[in-house]
Amino acid sequence: MADHYEALGVSRTATQDEIKKAYRKLARELHPDVNSDTASQERFKSVTHAYEVLSSPESRRDYDMGGQNAFGGSNFDFGDIFGSFFGNGQRGPKSRVERGQDALLRVELTLQEVVFGADKTLEVDTAVLCETCHGSCCQPGTAPTVCDICRGAGQIQRQVRSLLGNVMTSAACGSCRGYGQLISSPCVDCRGQGRVRARRDIELKVPAGVEDGLRLQLSSQGEVGFGGGPNGDLYVDIVVRQDDVFGRSGDDLTCTLEVPLHDAVLGSVAKIETFDGEQTVEIHAGQQTGDVITLKGKGVTHLRNSGRGDLRVMVQVLTPTKLDSKQKELFKALAALRSQEQSRLVKQSHGFFARGKGRG
Ligand SMILES: [Zn+2]
Ligand SMILES: [Zn+2]
Structure with missing residues (x-):
C-alpha cells in the first residue's frame, strides 16, 4: 500500500x-x-x-x-x-438558488375561437423576482455571512465508530441548513425568499385549429425559483366549450339542418348562420334525410398547414304534424295517387354519414 x-x-x-x-x-x-x-x-x-x-x-x-x-x-x-x-x-454547500416550479392554467375557448384562432389574456398568479433584493434574499446593503458552525461547508462531519473502525460521516449543517451561509438581515419585502407572489397578465395567441385537451408550453413563464432562481415553465390546457349548433369532426364542422317536407320534395334554398356569417344551402328536389351538403372551406383552420376543413350540413327532413283538415285532404289525395309505394326493409346503412356522401 x-x-x-x-x-x-x-x-x-x-x-x-x-x-x-x-x-x-x-x-x-x-x-x-x-x-x-x-x-x-x-x-x-x-x-x-x-x-x-x-x-x-x-x-x-x-x-x-x-x-x-x-x-x-x-x-x-x-x-x-x-x-x-x-x-x-x-x-460543498448547497445552492440557495433553485429553479422555479411550473405553473398550469386553463383557457376556455368557444368553437368559433378554435376555427379562427384567438388572442387571450391570461391572469397568472405566480412567484416573481423580488425587486427589492433582486433574488439575493438579503436586505439591500447587506450580504450573507459564512456560517460559523460549518465554516461555509454546509456539512458537519462527525467521526463515528463502526465495524470498520472510525469513519467520518457528514450531515447537512443545522445552523445554515446546508447553505454554508447565513442571512442575518433577510429582505423584508420577500422575507428572505428572493421572490414574491404577484399577479400579471400575459397575452396568449392561441393558434387556430387547436383541440380540446391540448397542452401548450410557454417556456420560462412559470414561477421564479427560490433565491431568484430561473423560472419554471407555464403550461396552458386548452378547453373547448361545446357549441349549441356546430360539432367538430377532425377539421370539419358538422351541423344538422331541418328541412320541411315540401322543400325536400320540391327543392329550395336555405339560409344558415355560420361562423363565416350567413351562407346559402341549396336543397335539391328529392333531398333525403341523412344527405350531407358540403360547404367547402368553411370548417376549422388547419393547425399545421394552411387552409380549412369543410362545413358538412346533414339534412333532416321534417315529417309534418298538426295538419289542418285541408292539408290532411291534400295528403290523402297524394297518398291515393302514390298508393303503389309501401314501407319496406332495406339493407342496413352505417350511420347517418354513410349515406348521401358527396351529394352536396
Ligand atoms: Zn427580497
Ligand atoms: Zn453551516
Missing part, C-alpha cells in the same frame, strides 16, 4: 489543517466529476483513503505506528467514505 503522506503530498509532520487543505486541493483535481479517466479515479480513491486515515488523529497515530487498523479491512467500502466526505456526491 502506498504511503498515505506521499499520496497527499504532505510531510509526516504536517498539521491536520495542512492535510485537510492538501486533500481538498487534490480532491478538486481528481474528483470523478472532473476527471473520469481510470488513472485519476484510482488516484482519487487512494488519496481519499489516505485522507480518511490521516484526518483522524486517532487513526493517524495507528498508521504512524505501523498499524493499518483504521481502514485495513479488506471489506473497505469506498462508497461510504466517498459519500461521507462529499455528502453523497454533493460537493
